[in-house]
Amino acid sequence: MDRSEYGPEHARPGPVVVGVDGSEAAGRAVRWAAHEARSHHAPLHIVHAIGVPDFFPGGAISPSTELFHLLERDGDAVLAEARELAASTAPEVPIQAESLTDSPVVTLIDQSTHARCVVLGESGRGAFTGALLGSTTIALAAHAHCPVVTVRGPAERSPTGVVVVGVDGSDLSDDALGCAFEQAAFREARLVAVHAWNDSDPEELFSESRVTFEWEPLAEAEHRVLAERLAGWSERYPDVPVERDLVRAKPRQRLLEWSAAADLIVVGCRGRGGFRGMLLGSTSQALVHHAECPVMVVRRHCATAPQAP
Template sequence: MADQVLVGVDGTASALDAVRWAAREAARRAVPLRLVHACWAAGHDFPELELTDARVRAEMRRYGAELLGRAGEAAVEARRGVRLETELRVGDPRVVLLDECRRAGLAVLGAGQLSAAGGLLVGSIGLTLAIHGRCPLVVVRGAAAERGPMLVGADVSPSAATVLAFAFAEAALTGAPLTVVRTWEQFLADTATVHEEERRALAEQLLPWREKFPTVEVDPLVVRGKPGPVLLEFGKHARLIVVGSRGHGEVTGLLLGSTSQRLARHAPCPVAIVRADLNVPAFSRSPVV
């Protein structure tokens, strides 16, 4: 059952930013916040350091427990009363967090945990969770705002319905207004006609979601331009940006040049990446802001 908010904890300040954001999200959802640190087991002795394999393992566990302790303190400071679980596991962090994702409704990482360049690159924890994780992934950049609208990109891709389901559910949960952006890029065309066609298409696309979430304040916008730059610009005033990816096992949509890649590296607020094949729960509780 997906009844946890999961955070992978390491020694970075970015991870603590993720913990603070996730603590508030877990409290809103009324679910536990699960903090997990994965440490590699040493495969051999280190005679030059005069340490045995057992001592290396023990030191790694001690360090991991210390990191989890600091993360737990940051979580409680961010949201007192949050239900907290901590787990120290041995293994490849990608494998460990993929396993943990099976029991989570949301996985959260700090932007600095993605890769040395802060992007979704092959082999990174962020890319692994975005492609193979069984829940949406949120990438937290810096100190996240608790006010402002949520922002979601709406297109005609296979992930569009799942992305909108997640965005509307989050907006209903937090009581935040939802700005829905649709972009277009046709050249040598009657711009007024195209713009009106896109506006009508967006209104039709949003109709069932407005009916399902009548309390959510929706601001639909049609903008001429590329999705990445447009969402970055409107994201300056958002508390969360929600985007999709092409689906399970498809790497292309998360590599260089894609909207998800651009936002994960440069967005001014947290970014939720939602795959087409995920089951997104709809929350019905009263919003907690």
């Protein structure tokens, strides 16, 4: 593959943003983000959130000057360590680092408005404590204006040359496909498009795709849906080899299996129920919690996602 066609003039604008808290997991996120910034000829923006509103909810009590200075010094040390790690990983990448007083969620959602992606470690301490199991990652992935990456999996793992994307036939999966094809192109990787369905699911059984084509057998309908979704993107990225994986199973189950052999899994963010848009769908949540490789969650109409062909 000729990577020159994916040079700086084709890179999407905006820095790679990484949230740090001084933990080992955050350090892995910094290394991943630095590699990502270098690959896309983008700057790296390292962010530490002091989280003053988390310590003093409602603003009824302000932190003492002494405590605030302690929090600032801790943040400065965290940023210095992260900057050194990023510089050693990708010395040619421009780096900016800053510590902000807002909570992690507010800070990173704001940063996402101008970022190409936001990167977090799978767990941590300090301001980003519990990022995996609750607040920061889930809230950010559900509301960010750009793709969100959770760096999961073994610390030392050789690249496999495989990017996996979940395709459900919706417009949302087009955004995920765009990001997945782009990632595969930059990595010179094989793209595996996973389309899993469950014939006991009423949403599948009575889907528009089946009704439109006069109730063709479900398996045939799913093969057609996947082929249609891939066609335009394959034309745009002709050098990316694509493998189709269609199975009758729950999507999260199949994608979790693939995570053991992938460099990255890309999925769309699909909230369900009365809190649609506030929570991640079951597939995204399962991957964010349990995948064995980094996971990229893409919301509908992310400002930095490639547009559908």
